[in-house]
Amino acid sequence: MQMKKWIGAGAAALALALAPAAMAQDLPKGATVAATQKSDKEVRIAFLSFQNNPFWVPVTEGAGAANDYLKNFNGKVDFIDLGDDLTAEAVVAGVEAALVQNYDGIVVVPIFDGTARIINEAVDEGVPVVTIIAEGSQPSKRLAFIGQDAKAAGAQIGEFIAGKMQGKGKLGVITGYFGATQHQARMDGTLEYLKANAPGIQIVGPFENRDKAEAAYSIVQDMATANPDLGMIYVTAGGPFGAAKAVKDLGLTGKVGVVGFDHTPENTAYVPSGEMVGLLDQAPFQQAFDGSVMLFNHIVAGYQPESDVIKVDGNLMTKESGS
Incomplete structure (x- = not known):
């Protein structure tokens, strides 16, 4: 596996230093990468992403905002x-279709092992690729990956859980997809932290919900029935609000808390009422926008990022923090 040097995407040094001030001022809220120059001819970028839960809404919005912004630069x-x-397979098919349609560049969420081959083929054909959100463990020739350090994020969640549970009790674990590198790394980061620092916490699971809130809802119902002394639930990927709704419907608010990822409206709605006790963001709008504009800058001006892995930091929302 390739060595990865993490740098912060939020820093202006990533691209704003390259761009005139006027360009930087036109950036939408949450974006950090500005276009460096206008292209002489239209630059077409294929943005390949999924749509299976509310997490993807800000990803879609980020791609749309990048399209609106880059129109001014012939992108x-x-x-x-x-x-x-x-x-x-869906990723591979999407990249293959983009190549057939002669796009100048591709932004993609590869997620799984088995996607590096098609990314390499695209690059070898002269079509640069930027990956965002999550990628497989195998190295590829992509220009850069923009995303969260999944294992470190898992450890951050683990520290939070250990404190909330006071180092003891039962923790139910629900992951998105078994085999998804990011989901596994988030889970590993949490469980390894708890094993080392809170060995009194007993793990129930893990279970797979395939990023579906309704599946998380059913899993929590079964989990709570089998474990009446359940103390907390950790959802590593999509659908935390399904787990929170189950807690509410079971009358366990205040007894069982849910912790997970993403500040979507569906998730944050359960923070004030206490079912959702912690949510770690991963700035999906920023990843989508910045990845698209960075790729445009590479195609038009030969921009090369300082690192092939660009870290995006999120913040942990709790009822106490309010954000």
């Missing part, structure tokens, strides 16, 4: 829906 970002079932 075009086409959002292409890979469907609602996350698979390596």
